[in-house]
Amino acid sequence: MDKSFVWKVGGPAGFGISSLGPVFANILKKCGYFVHGYLEYPSIIRGGYNSYQIVFSRTPVTAPMKDIDIYIALADVCFEREEFRDDTVVIGDFANLKKGDTANGKKIDVPLKQIIADIEGKDIMKNTVALGASIAALGLPKEIME
Secondary structure, eight states: OOOEEEEEEEETTTTTTHHHHHHHHHHHHHHHHHEEEEEEOOOOSSSEEEEEOOOEEOOOSOOSSSOOSSEEEEEHHHHHHHHHHHOOEEEEEEOSSSSGGOOSEEEOOOHHHHHHHTTTOOOGHHHHHHHHHHHHTTTTTGGGGG
16 A cells, blocks of 8 residues: 655645645646645635645545644644644744744754745745745655746
8 A cells, every 4th residue: 555645734824825735736746646635724814824735645545634744834823733743744944933842743944034035035935935845855856846
């Protein structure tokens, strides 16, 4: 049996989460994976918590799963809303996440805010930079983002 993996992104409404999920799902499909995407009922209040989960595998997947393998934390609220195993890979800008220190998981610190400042970008671009970190963490070809 082939293992299924769960990738999830979470953060405040207005951070492009409902856009990021389908983009990553399409990237995974182009890499030959079967995917099942799930947008939690989104907050319509700017700043409320939103998340998008993708289950992917080399064999068909048809439902969401509870345990998260890779999680992108775009704000502190993520650590209040999600549970991580010790082996969950948590990608975040930990210099700017106060609650990340107490969370379980293997943390990958990506200086999202600094990367965006270096290119004179806007804060909403954090999701795209984090997408690149996900692709790198999974060993997917970086050209796939083009």
